[in-house]
Amino acid sequence: MFQNHFNRNAIYDAIHRQLGLNNIAAYHRDLSCNNCYPSEIPLTPTFQHFLDWISFNYPVIEYTRYTQQYFEEVAYSITNADIDNAIHNLLISIRYTDIEPIDYTLLRQDLINAYNLTNGFQQDPNEVLYQVSETTTSPEPEALSDTTSENSEEEIPHLHIPLPPIYNTPNNPAPVIPPVINMAQPNQQDFQQLRVAIAALTQALPNTNNALVGNTQAINNPPRREGKVAELPYFYSGNQDPVAWLEDFTRSCNANSIANGQKLEVVPAYLKGATSTWWNTNQALPNGNPNKIIAWTGNNNNTDFIQNFPTAFRTQTLVEIWTTELEQRRQQPGEDVNTYAAALQELYRRVETNAFAYPDAIKARKFVNGLLPDLYVTVKPHNDQTWNGAVDRAKAYELTHKDQHAVNAYLNKFAPSGTSNQSDDLLKAINELTKQVQNLSTGNRGNRGYNNSGDFRNTSQSTAYTPNRQN
Numbered sequence: 001m002f003q004n005h006f007n008r009n010a011i012y013d014a015i016h017r018q019l020g021l022n023n024i025a026a027y028h029r030d031l032s033c034n035n036c037y038p039s040e041i042p043l044t045p046t047f048q049h050f051l052d053w054i055s056f057n058y059p060v061i062e063y064t065r066y067t068q069q070y071f072e073e074v075a076y077s078i079t080n081a082d083i084d085n086a087i088h089n090l091l092i093s094i095r096y097t098d099i100e101p102i103d104y105t106l107l108r109q110d111l112i113n114a115y116n117l118t119n120g121f122q123q124d125p126n127e128v129l130y131q132v133s134e135t136t137t138s139p140e141p142e143a144l145s146d147t148t149s150e151n152s153e154e155e156i157p158h159l160h161i162p163l164p165p166i167y168n169t170p171n172n173p174a175p176v177i178p179p180v181i182n183m184a185q186p187n188q189q190d191f192q193q194l195r196v197a198i199a200a201l202t203q204a205l206p207n208t209n210n211a212l213v214g215n216t217q218a219i220n221n222p223p224r225r226e227g228k229v230a231e232l233p234y235f236y237s238g239n240q241d242p243v244a245w246l247e248d249f250t251r252s253c254n255a256n257s258i259a260n261g262q263k264l265e266v267v268p269a270y271l272k273g274a275t276s277t278w279w280n281t282n283q284a285l286p287n288g289n290p291n292k293i294i295a296w297t298g299n300n301n302n303t304d305f306i307q308n309f310p311t312a313f314r315t316q317t318l319v320e321i322w323t324t325e326l327e328q329r330r331q332q333p334g335e336d337v338n339t340y341a342a343a344l345q346e347l348y349r350r351v352e353t354n355a356f357a358y359p360d361a362i363k364a365r366k367f368v369n370g371l372l373p374d375l376y377v378t379v380k381p382h383n384d385q386t387w388n389g390a391v392d393r394a395k396a397y398e399l400t401h402k403d404q405h406a407v408n409a410y411l412n413k414f415a416p417s418g419t420s421n422q423s424d425d426l427l428k429a430i431n432e433l434t435k436q437v438q439n440l441s442t443g444n445r446g447n448r449g450y451n452n453s454g455d456f457r458n459t460s461q462s463t464a465y466t467p468n469r470q471n
Helices: 002-019 045-057 065-076 080-092 104-117 125-135 188-204 208-220 242-255 260-270 274-283 305-312 316-328 337-351 360-369 373-382 387-412 419-446 458-470
Strands: 060-062
Touching: 045 060, 045 065, 045 104, 045 125, 045 188, 065 080, 065 260, 080 104, 080 260, 104 125, 242 260, 242 305, 260 274, 260 305, 316 337, 337 360, 337 387, 360 373, 360 387, 373 387
Parallel strands: none
Antiparallel strands: none
């Protein structure tokens, strides 16, 4: 594994020389290159302890800001898979000399042992490991083999003697400490000198107080280790919905008690493929660039992740899909007005940008036109010109319709079965009887001018001779 790492380092350095540039992150990626990814964050005491340990035990040349980031990810990882991934990224973000082969499995196990023994490197690893070596069983002095034998070097216990960290770039200054060449048993004076050197280096770094305060808060408020409440989703770019992913990721972080200040440290581990390249390119922008992300939220511009990220991955294909859904969206049977309005608002939020937004009147008209027929005929005549006005009116009519349906349903419970048919038959009978009464009334009016003893058959004759009487 490390041979591939060394080969990548060599290729990266060759590209540096070929292009003649200090920063070639736009052409190639090697997260262990200090020229492309210099350390800009003040060192925390725990990270300083880690550097002291790995620099003493392995041939370290330089580290980058990603080394610091992945070191923090180890502490905030929860599942075994996340921890393994963070450890791998941490070790590959460091450059080593290739004068001797490095066993990755051994290095990983050494790191885990040192991490656990020092409680996450909160203690001086060299001092703790030395104390552990002192408490282990070792052979009596007279039982040691002759130092002139061929195997004597291998049989001598390896003592963890604290040495100053080894750095090789201007971005990683090393404290000026005389090299320790005395291989005798270390004493308390050695440890005291190391503590003084670390304290001097810490005081020389900018923003030390802020770093110490942040470290203290991290110690007093350790991440939850009882297990994830919600799995954090990954983003792979393509036509994956950036708005939906960001909402899911935020909800999962909140469920796992990951505050806004920590989300920006966690999110790079969940950006894959082209998204990861976008993030690395963004973070390589110079400080002060208006598009460089420096916060999760709060700045209300492109330096906020929640504003920059959706804009970067809002593809034309996604916009066309959302626009088509918006044009075809109608209220469905059984769907209440609130749900229908929320669905439209969600689509508007995806389609609209800072440069383009639908007028409120068009939104209101689109909303009304998509209502179910019984609501449409009651809301449409009001011709509301605002979204809120149209939605509020539709809610009011929806409530009225529900109340009317409830009253009808309540009354129908008390109606006997077959009442409707009986009512129809009764109505027909009443109409027939009314016609007969009207006919009888018409006949009586025709005989009012004659004797009551006359026959009904004379009625037509009397009527027939009337014109002769008039003439």
